[in-house]
Amino acid sequence: MANLDRLFNALSDPTRRAILQDLRRGPATAGALGAAHPMALPSFMKHLGVLERAGLIETEKQGRTRSCRLAPGALVPVSAWLADQRLLWEERTERLAAFVENHEERR
Amino acid sequence: MANLDRLFNALSDPTRRAILQDLRRGPATAGALGAAHPMALPSFMKHLGVLERAGLIETEKQGRTRSCRLAPGALVPVSAWLADQRLLWEERTERLAAFVENHEERR
DNA sequence: GATAAACTGAGCCAGACGGCTAAATGTCTT
DNA sequence: AAGACATTTAGCCGTCTGGCTCAGTTTATC
Structure with a gap:
Protein backbone atom coordinates (compact mmCIF):
# COMPACT_ATOMS: atom_id res chain seq x y z
CA MET A 1 0.00 0.00 0.00
CA ALA A 2 1.31 3.43 -0.96
CA ASN A 3 0.22 4.84 2.36
CA LEU A 4 2.42 2.36 4.23
CA ASP A 5 5.34 3.63 2.15
CA ARG A 6 4.76 7.16 3.36
CA LEU A 7 4.13 6.08 6.94
CA PHE A 8 7.23 3.93 7.32
CA ASN A 9 9.30 6.49 5.49
CA ALA A 10 8.11 9.30 7.76
CA LEU A 11 8.96 7.20 10.80
CA SER A 12 12.46 6.36 9.57
CA ASP A 13 13.90 9.70 10.66
CA PRO A 14 14.85 10.42 14.30
CA THR A 15 13.89 14.09 14.09
CA ARG A 16 10.43 13.14 12.90
CA ARG A 17 9.95 10.50 15.59
CA ALA A 18 11.04 13.09 18.14
CA ILE A 19 8.39 15.49 16.82
CA LEU A 20 5.75 12.83 17.42
CA GLN A 21 7.08 12.37 20.95
CA ASP A 22 6.89 16.12 21.54
CA LEU A 23 3.32 16.29 20.27
CA ARG A 24 2.20 13.72 22.82
CA ARG A 25 2.39 16.55 25.34
CA GLY A 26 -0.34 18.23 23.31
CA PRO A 27 -0.65 20.49 20.25
CA ALA A 28 2.06 23.07 19.59
CA THR A 29 2.99 25.69 17.03
CA ALA A 30 5.57 24.94 14.35
CA GLY A 31 8.04 27.41 15.78
CA ALA A 32 7.75 26.15 19.33
CA LEU A 33 8.28 22.58 18.14
CA GLY A 34 11.20 23.58 15.99
CA ALA A 35 12.99 25.42 18.80
CA ALA A 36 13.84 22.04 20.35
CA HIS A 37 15.66 20.84 17.26
CA PRO A 38 19.08 22.03 16.13
CA MET A 39 18.33 23.05 12.56
CA ALA A 40 17.09 26.02 10.59
CA LEU A 41 13.35 26.51 10.56
CA PRO A 42 12.80 25.85 6.84
CA SER A 43 14.60 22.50 7.25
CA PHE A 44 12.39 21.70 10.21
CA MET A 45 9.22 22.62 8.35
CA LYS A 46 10.08 20.04 5.72
CA HIS A 47 9.88 17.38 8.40
CA LEU A 48 6.46 18.64 9.42
CA GLY A 49 5.46 18.40 5.77
CA VAL A 50 6.57 14.77 5.56
CA LEU A 51 4.66 13.91 8.73
CA GLU A 52 1.54 15.64 7.46
CA ARG A 53 1.64 14.03 4.03
CA ALA A 54 1.98 10.67 5.78
CA GLY A 55 -1.14 11.49 7.75
CA LEU A 56 0.65 11.32 11.09
CA ILE A 57 -0.06 14.90 12.11
CA GLU A 58 -2.65 17.52 11.25
CA THR A 59 -1.80 21.20 11.05
CA GLU A 60 -3.82 24.36 10.74
CA LYS A 61 -2.79 27.92 10.11
CA GLN A 62 -4.06 30.21 12.84
CA GLY A 63 -3.19 33.82 12.22
CA ARG A 64 0.53 33.91 11.73
CA THR A 65 1.25 30.65 13.53
CA ARG A 66 0.64 27.08 12.44
CA SER A 67 -0.67 24.72 15.06
CA CYS A 68 0.20 21.00 14.90
CA ARG A 69 -1.31 17.97 16.59
CA LEU A 70 -1.19 14.19 16.35
CA ALA A 71 -3.62 12.69 13.84
CA PRO A 72 -5.95 10.22 15.56
CA GLY A 73 -5.58 6.64 14.39
CA ALA A 74 -2.72 7.44 12.05
CA MET B 1 17.61 4.77 18.05
CA ALA B 2 19.72 4.24 14.96
CA ASN B 3 18.38 0.74 14.55
CA LEU B 4 14.82 2.03 14.31
CA ASP B 5 15.99 4.29 11.50
CA ARG B 6 17.20 1.33 9.52
CA LEU B 7 14.16 -0.79 10.35
CA PHE B 8 11.55 1.78 9.38
CA ASN B 9 13.55 2.75 6.33
CA ALA B 10 13.81 -0.87 5.18
CA LEU B 11 10.06 -1.27 5.61
CA SER B 12 9.23 1.88 3.65
CA ASP B 13 9.69 0.19 0.28
CA PRO B 14 6.97 -2.02 -1.25
CA THR B 15 9.47 -4.37 -2.89
CA ARG B 16 11.13 -4.98 0.45
CA ARG B 17 7.85 -5.57 2.27
CA ALA B 18 6.93 -8.01 -0.51
CA ILE B 19 10.20 -9.87 0.05
CA LEU B 20 9.31 -10.29 3.71
CA GLN B 21 5.90 -11.61 2.67
CA ASP B 22 7.56 -14.08 0.32
CA LEU B 23 9.93 -15.29 3.01
CA ARG B 24 7.04 -16.19 5.29
CA ARG B 25 6.58 -19.22 3.02
CA GLY B 26 10.05 -20.29 4.20
CA PRO B 27 13.69 -19.68 3.24
CA ALA B 28 14.53 -19.16 -0.42
CA THR B 29 17.53 -18.40 -2.61
CA ALA B 30 18.20 -14.85 -3.77
CA GLY B 31 17.54 -15.74 -7.39
CA ALA B 32 14.26 -17.51 -6.67
CA LEU B 33 13.05 -14.56 -4.63
CA GLY B 34 14.14 -12.09 -7.26
CA ALA B 35 12.36 -13.92 -10.09
CA ALA B 36 9.05 -12.66 -8.68
CA HIS B 37 10.08 -9.02 -8.94
CA PRO B 38 10.34 -7.06 -12.19
CA MET B 39 13.86 -5.72 -11.93
CA ALA B 40 17.43 -6.71 -12.73
CA LEU B 41 19.09 -9.01 -10.22
CA PRO B 42 21.74 -6.53 -9.01
CA SER B 43 18.96 -4.04 -8.23
CA PHE B 44 17.09 -6.72 -6.35
CA MET B 45 20.18 -7.73 -4.39
CA LYS B 46 20.44 -4.19 -3.10
CA HIS B 47 17.02 -4.62 -1.49
CA LEU B 48 18.20 -7.81 0.16
CA GLY B 49 21.21 -5.86 1.43
CA VAL B 50 18.99 -3.19 2.97
CA LEU B 51 16.84 -5.82 4.66
CA GLU B 52 19.90 -7.63 5.99
CA ARG B 53 21.58 -4.47 7.32
CA ALA B 54 18.31 -3.63 9.08
CA GLY B 55 18.45 -7.06 10.71
CA LEU B 56 15.17 -8.16 9.14
CA ILE B 57 16.60 -11.10 7.24
CA GLU B 58 19.62 -13.35 7.54
CA THR B 59 21.45 -14.73 4.51
CA GLU B 60 24.10 -17.34 3.98
CA LYS B 61 26.09 -18.28 0.92
CA GLN B 62 25.68 -21.96 0.13
CA GLY B 63 27.74 -23.02 -2.85
CA ARG B 64 26.83 -20.65 -5.64
CA THR B 65 23.45 -19.69 -4.22
CA ARG B 66 22.61 -17.41 -1.30
CA SER B 67 19.86 -18.58 0.98
CA CYS B 68 17.66 -16.02 2.78
CA ARG B 69 15.33 -16.32 5.73
CA LEU B 70 13.42 -14.10 8.14
CA ALA B 71 15.42 -13.00 11.19
CA PRO B 72 13.66 -14.07 14.40
CA GLY B 73 12.46 -11.21 16.55
CA ALA B 74 13.60 -8.55 14.11
C1' DG C 1 38.11 -28.98 -18.80
C1' DA C 2 34.49 -26.41 -20.82
C1' DT C 3 30.09 -24.44 -20.19
C1' DA C 4 26.26 -22.89 -17.63
C1' DA C 5 24.35 -20.92 -13.39
C1' DA C 6 24.09 -17.75 -9.64
C1' DC C 7 25.55 -14.32 -7.82
C1' DT C 8 28.83 -10.09 -7.16
C1' DG C 9 31.23 -5.74 -8.13
C1' DA C 10 31.91 -1.47 -10.63
C1' DG C 11 30.08 2.30 -12.28
C1' DC C 12 26.40 5.24 -14.51
C1' DC C 13 22.12 8.01 -14.10
C1' DA C 14 18.00 10.71 -12.60
C1' DG C 15 15.67 12.05 -8.83
C1' DA C 16 14.71 12.41 -3.81
C1' DC C 17 16.56 13.93 0.79
C1' DG C 18 18.15 16.77 4.46
C1' DG C 19 20.53 20.46 5.39
C1' DC C 20 21.48 25.65 4.43
C1' DT C 21 20.70 31.00 3.45
C1' DA C 22 18.28 34.94 1.84
C1' DA C 23 14.28 37.20 0.66
C1' DA C 24 9.06 37.52 0.66
C1' DT C 25 4.61 37.14 2.82
C1' DG C 26 1.04 37.70 5.99
C1' DT C 27 -0.48 38.98 10.83
C1' DC C 28 -0.22 40.99 15.18
C1' DT C 29 1.03 44.95 18.21
C1' DT C 30 2.02 49.50 19.26
C1' DA D 1 1.78 53.30 9.69
C1' DA D 2 5.70 50.96 11.33
C1' DG D 3 7.96 47.32 13.13
C1' DA D 4 8.24 42.82 14.95
C1' DC D 5 7.05 37.97 14.43
C1' DA D 6 6.09 33.46 12.44
C1' DT D 7 6.26 31.34 8.90
C1' DT D 8 6.85 30.48 3.79
C1' DT D 9 9.06 30.43 -0.73
C1' DA D 10 12.94 29.92 -3.61
C1' DG D 11 16.95 28.10 -4.66
C1' DC D 12 21.61 25.97 -3.67
C1' DC D 13 24.45 22.01 -2.16
C1' DG D 14 26.33 17.32 -1.27
C1' DT D 15 24.75 12.69 -0.40
C1' DC D 16 21.83 8.74 -0.75
C1' DT D 17 18.54 5.75 -3.41
C1' DG D 18 16.78 2.74 -6.73
C1' DG D 19 17.03 1.58 -11.07
C1' DC D 20 20.23 0.06 -15.06
C1' DT D 21 24.24 -2.50 -17.75
C1' DC D 22 28.36 -4.92 -18.31
C1' DA D 23 32.04 -7.51 -16.75
C1' DG D 24 33.96 -10.53 -13.22
C1' DT D 25 34.03 -14.72 -9.92
C1' DT D 26 32.84 -18.83 -7.95
C1' DT D 27 30.56 -23.27 -8.12
C1' DA D 28 28.02 -26.96 -10.30
C1' DT D 29 27.37 -30.06 -14.23
C1' DC D 30 28.46 -32.66 -18.28
Whole structure:
Protein backbone atom coordinates (compact mmCIF):
# COMPACT_ATOMS: atom_id res chain seq x y z
CA MET A 1 0.00 0.00 0.00
CA ALA A 2 1.31 3.43 -0.96
CA ASN A 3 0.22 4.84 2.36
CA LEU A 4 2.42 2.36 4.23
CA ASP A 5 5.34 3.63 2.15
CA ARG A 6 4.76 7.16 3.36
CA LEU A 7 4.13 6.08 6.94
CA PHE A 8 7.23 3.93 7.32
CA ASN A 9 9.30 6.49 5.49
CA ALA A 10 8.11 9.30 7.76
CA LEU A 11 8.96 7.20 10.80
CA SER A 12 12.46 6.36 9.57
CA ASP A 13 13.90 9.70 10.66
CA PRO A 14 14.85 10.42 14.30
CA THR A 15 13.89 14.09 14.09
CA ARG A 16 10.43 13.14 12.90
CA ARG A 17 9.95 10.50 15.59
CA ALA A 18 11.04 13.09 18.14
CA ILE A 19 8.39 15.49 16.82
CA LEU A 20 5.75 12.83 17.42
CA GLN A 21 7.08 12.37 20.95
CA ASP A 22 6.89 16.12 21.54
CA LEU A 23 3.32 16.29 20.27
CA ARG A 24 2.20 13.72 22.82
CA ARG A 25 2.39 16.55 25.34
CA GLY A 26 -0.34 18.23 23.31
CA PRO A 27 -0.65 20.49 20.25
CA ALA A 28 2.06 23.07 19.59
CA THR A 29 2.99 25.69 17.03
CA ALA A 30 5.57 24.94 14.35
CA GLY A 31 8.04 27.41 15.78
CA ALA A 32 7.75 26.15 19.33
CA LEU A 33 8.28 22.58 18.14
CA GLY A 34 11.20 23.58 15.99
CA ALA A 35 12.99 25.42 18.80
CA ALA A 36 13.84 22.04 20.35
CA HIS A 37 15.66 20.84 17.26
CA PRO A 38 19.08 22.03 16.13
CA MET A 39 18.33 23.05 12.56
CA ALA A 40 17.09 26.02 10.59
CA LEU A 41 13.35 26.51 10.56
CA PRO A 42 12.80 25.85 6.84
CA SER A 43 14.60 22.50 7.25
CA PHE A 44 12.39 21.70 10.21
CA MET A 45 9.22 22.62 8.35
CA LYS A 46 10.08 20.04 5.72
CA HIS A 47 9.88 17.38 8.40
CA LEU A 48 6.46 18.64 9.42
CA GLY A 49 5.46 18.40 5.77
CA VAL A 50 6.57 14.77 5.56
CA LEU A 51 4.66 13.91 8.73
CA GLU A 52 1.54 15.64 7.46
CA ARG A 53 1.64 14.03 4.03
CA ALA A 54 1.98 10.67 5.78
CA GLY A 55 -1.14 11.49 7.75
CA LEU A 56 0.65 11.32 11.09
CA ILE A 57 -0.06 14.90 12.11
CA GLU A 58 -2.65 17.52 11.25
CA THR A 59 -1.80 21.20 11.05
CA GLU A 60 -3.82 24.36 10.74
CA LYS A 61 -2.79 27.92 10.11
CA GLN A 62 -4.06 30.21 12.84
CA GLY A 63 -3.19 33.82 12.22
CA ARG A 64 0.53 33.91 11.73
CA THR A 65 1.25 30.65 13.53
CA ARG A 66 0.64 27.08 12.44
CA SER A 67 -0.67 24.72 15.06
CA CYS A 68 0.20 21.00 14.90
CA ARG A 69 -1.31 17.97 16.59
CA LEU A 70 -1.19 14.19 16.35
CA ALA A 71 -3.62 12.69 13.84
CA PRO A 72 -5.95 10.22 15.56
CA GLY A 73 -5.58 6.64 14.39
CA ALA A 74 -2.72 7.44 12.05
CA LEU A 75 -0.67 4.49 13.28
CA VAL A 76 -3.44 1.94 12.73
CA PRO A 77 -2.21 0.81 9.28
CA VAL A 78 1.30 0.32 10.67
CA SER A 79 -0.05 -1.58 13.61
CA ALA A 80 -2.21 -3.73 11.35
CA TRP A 81 0.67 -4.56 9.03
CA LEU A 82 2.81 -5.48 11.98
CA ALA A 83 0.16 -7.69 13.54
CA ASP A 84 -0.28 -9.48 10.23
CA GLN A 85 3.45 -10.07 9.95
CA ARG A 86 3.87 -11.43 13.42
CA LEU A 87 1.07 -13.86 12.73
CA LEU A 88 3.14 -16.06 10.44
CA TRP A 89 6.55 -14.59 11.16
CA GLU A 90 6.89 -15.35 14.83
CA GLU A 91 5.02 -18.59 14.44
CA ARG A 92 7.55 -19.62 11.87
CA THR A 93 10.57 -18.45 13.81
CA GLU A 94 9.28 -20.21 16.90
CA ARG A 95 9.15 -23.39 14.88
CA LEU A 96 12.71 -22.60 13.78
CA ALA A 97 13.79 -22.03 17.36
CA ALA A 98 12.25 -25.32 18.37
CA PHE A 99 14.03 -27.04 15.52
CA VAL A 100 17.37 -25.53 16.42
CA GLU A 101 16.90 -26.47 20.03
CA ASN A 102 16.08 -30.00 19.03
CA HIS A 103 19.11 -30.09 16.82
CA GLU A 104 21.41 -28.74 19.51
CA GLU A 105 20.06 -31.33 21.89
CA ARG A 106 21.21 -34.25 19.82
CA ARG A 107 24.74 -33.22 19.03
CA MET B 1 17.61 4.77 18.05
CA ALA B 2 19.72 4.24 14.96
CA ASN B 3 18.38 0.74 14.55
CA LEU B 4 14.82 2.03 14.31
CA ASP B 5 15.99 4.29 11.50
CA ARG B 6 17.20 1.33 9.52
CA LEU B 7 14.16 -0.79 10.35
CA PHE B 8 11.55 1.78 9.38
CA ASN B 9 13.55 2.75 6.33
CA ALA B 10 13.81 -0.87 5.18
CA LEU B 11 10.06 -1.27 5.61
CA SER B 12 9.23 1.88 3.65
CA ASP B 13 9.69 0.19 0.28
CA PRO B 14 6.97 -2.02 -1.25
CA THR B 15 9.47 -4.37 -2.89
CA ARG B 16 11.13 -4.98 0.45
CA ARG B 17 7.85 -5.57 2.27
CA ALA B 18 6.93 -8.01 -0.51
CA ILE B 19 10.20 -9.87 0.05
CA LEU B 20 9.31 -10.29 3.71
CA GLN B 21 5.90 -11.61 2.67
CA ASP B 22 7.56 -14.08 0.32
CA LEU B 23 9.93 -15.29 3.01
CA ARG B 24 7.04 -16.19 5.29
CA ARG B 25 6.58 -19.22 3.02
CA GLY B 26 10.05 -20.29 4.20
CA PRO B 27 13.69 -19.68 3.24
CA ALA B 28 14.53 -19.16 -0.42
CA THR B 29 17.53 -18.40 -2.61
CA ALA B 30 18.20 -14.85 -3.77
CA GLY B 31 17.54 -15.74 -7.39
CA ALA B 32 14.26 -17.51 -6.67
CA LEU B 33 13.05 -14.56 -4.63
CA GLY B 34 14.14 -12.09 -7.26
CA ALA B 35 12.36 -13.92 -10.09
CA ALA B 36 9.05 -12.66 -8.68
CA HIS B 37 10.08 -9.02 -8.94
CA PRO B 38 10.34 -7.06 -12.19
CA MET B 39 13.86 -5.72 -11.93
CA ALA B 40 17.43 -6.71 -12.73
CA LEU B 41 19.09 -9.01 -10.22
CA PRO B 42 21.74 -6.53 -9.01
CA SER B 43 18.96 -4.04 -8.23
CA PHE B 44 17.09 -6.72 -6.35
CA MET B 45 20.18 -7.73 -4.39
CA LYS B 46 20.44 -4.19 -3.10
CA HIS B 47 17.02 -4.62 -1.49
CA LEU B 48 18.20 -7.81 0.16
CA GLY B 49 21.21 -5.86 1.43
CA VAL B 50 18.99 -3.19 2.97
CA LEU B 51 16.84 -5.82 4.66
CA GLU B 52 19.90 -7.63 5.99
CA ARG B 53 21.58 -4.47 7.32
CA ALA B 54 18.31 -3.63 9.08
CA GLY B 55 18.45 -7.06 10.71
CA LEU B 56 15.17 -8.16 9.14
CA ILE B 57 16.60 -11.10 7.24
CA GLU B 58 19.62 -13.35 7.54
CA THR B 59 21.45 -14.73 4.51
CA GLU B 60 24.10 -17.34 3.98
CA LYS B 61 26.09 -18.28 0.92
CA GLN B 62 25.68 -21.96 0.13
CA GLY B 63 27.74 -23.02 -2.85
CA ARG B 64 26.83 -20.65 -5.64
CA THR B 65 23.45 -19.69 -4.22
CA ARG B 66 22.61 -17.41 -1.30
CA SER B 67 19.86 -18.58 0.98
CA CYS B 68 17.66 -16.02 2.78
CA ARG B 69 15.33 -16.32 5.73
CA LEU B 70 13.42 -14.10 8.14
CA ALA B 71 15.42 -13.00 11.19
CA PRO B 72 13.66 -14.07 14.40
CA GLY B 73 12.46 -11.21 16.55
CA ALA B 74 13.60 -8.55 14.11
CA LEU B 75 10.32 -6.69 14.37
CA VAL B 76 10.38 -6.48 18.15
CA PRO B 77 11.90 -2.96 18.30
CA VAL B 78 9.29 -1.70 15.86
CA SER B 79 6.56 -3.35 17.82
CA ALA B 80 7.89 -1.89 21.07
CA TRP B 81 8.11 1.62 19.66
CA LEU B 82 4.58 1.32 18.38
CA ALA B 83 3.23 0.05 21.67
CA ASP B 84 4.91 2.92 23.48
CA GLN B 85 3.39 5.43 21.08
CA ARG B 86 -0.14 4.10 21.34
CA LEU B 87 0.13 4.33 25.08
CA LEU B 88 -0.13 8.12 25.15
CA TRP B 89 -1.16 8.73 21.56
CA GLU B 90 -4.42 6.86 21.43
CA GLU B 91 -5.21 7.80 24.99
CA ARG B 92 -4.85 11.42 24.01
CA THR B 93 -6.81 11.09 20.79
CA GLU B 94 -9.54 9.21 22.60
CA ARG B 95 -9.82 12.12 24.97
CA LEU B 96 -9.98 14.31 21.88
CA ALA B 97 -12.69 12.15 20.35
CA ALA B 98 -14.68 12.34 23.55
CA PHE B 99 -14.29 16.09 23.58
CA VAL B 100 -15.42 16.42 19.98
CA GLU B 101 -18.39 14.18 20.60
CA ASN B 102 -19.39 16.25 23.61
CA HIS B 103 -19.02 19.35 21.55
CA GLU B 104 -21.13 18.00 18.73
CA GLU B 105 -23.80 17.00 21.19
CA ARG B 106 -24.44 20.52 22.36
CA ARG B 107 -24.73 22.29 19.05
C1' DG C 1 38.11 -28.98 -18.80
C1' DA C 2 34.49 -26.41 -20.82
C1' DT C 3 30.09 -24.44 -20.19
C1' DA C 4 26.26 -22.89 -17.63
C1' DA C 5 24.35 -20.92 -13.39
C1' DA C 6 24.09 -17.75 -9.64
C1' DC C 7 25.55 -14.32 -7.82
C1' DT C 8 28.83 -10.09 -7.16
C1' DG C 9 31.23 -5.74 -8.13
C1' DA C 10 31.91 -1.47 -10.63
C1' DG C 11 30.08 2.30 -12.28
C1' DC C 12 26.40 5.24 -14.51
C1' DC C 13 22.12 8.01 -14.10
C1' DA C 14 18.00 10.71 -12.60
C1' DG C 15 15.67 12.05 -8.83
C1' DA C 16 14.71 12.41 -3.81
C1' DC C 17 16.56 13.93 0.79
C1' DG C 18 18.15 16.77 4.46
C1' DG C 19 20.53 20.46 5.39
C1' DC C 20 21.48 25.65 4.43
C1' DT C 21 20.70 31.00 3.45
C1' DA C 22 18.28 34.94 1.84
C1' DA C 23 14.28 37.20 0.66
C1' DA C 24 9.06 37.52 0.66
C1' DT C 25 4.61 37.14 2.82
C1' DG C 26 1.04 37.70 5.99
C1' DT C 27 -0.48 38.98 10.83
C1' DC C 28 -0.22 40.99 15.18
C1' DT C 29 1.03 44.95 18.21
C1' DT C 30 2.02 49.50 19.26
C1' DA D 1 1.78 53.30 9.69
C1' DA D 2 5.70 50.96 11.33
C1' DG D 3 7.96 47.32 13.13
C1' DA D 4 8.24 42.82 14.95
C1' DC D 5 7.05 37.97 14.43
C1' DA D 6 6.09 33.46 12.44
C1' DT D 7 6.26 31.34 8.90
C1' DT D 8 6.85 30.48 3.79
C1' DT D 9 9.06 30.43 -0.73
C1' DA D 10 12.94 29.92 -3.61
C1' DG D 11 16.95 28.10 -4.66
C1' DC D 12 21.61 25.97 -3.67
C1' DC D 13 24.45 22.01 -2.16
C1' DG D 14 26.33 17.32 -1.27
C1' DT D 15 24.75 12.69 -0.40
C1' DC D 16 21.83 8.74 -0.75
C1' DT D 17 18.54 5.75 -3.41
C1' DG D 18 16.78 2.74 -6.73
C1' DG D 19 17.03 1.58 -11.07
C1' DC D 20 20.23 0.06 -15.06
C1' DT D 21 24.24 -2.50 -17.75
C1' DC D 22 28.36 -4.92 -18.31
C1' DA D 23 32.04 -7.51 -16.75
C1' DG D 24 33.96 -10.53 -13.22
C1' DT D 25 34.03 -14.72 -9.92
C1' DT D 26 32.84 -18.83 -7.95
C1' DT D 27 30.56 -23.27 -8.12
C1' DA D 28 28.02 -26.96 -10.30
C1' DT D 29 27.37 -30.06 -14.23
C1' DC D 30 28.46 -32.66 -18.28
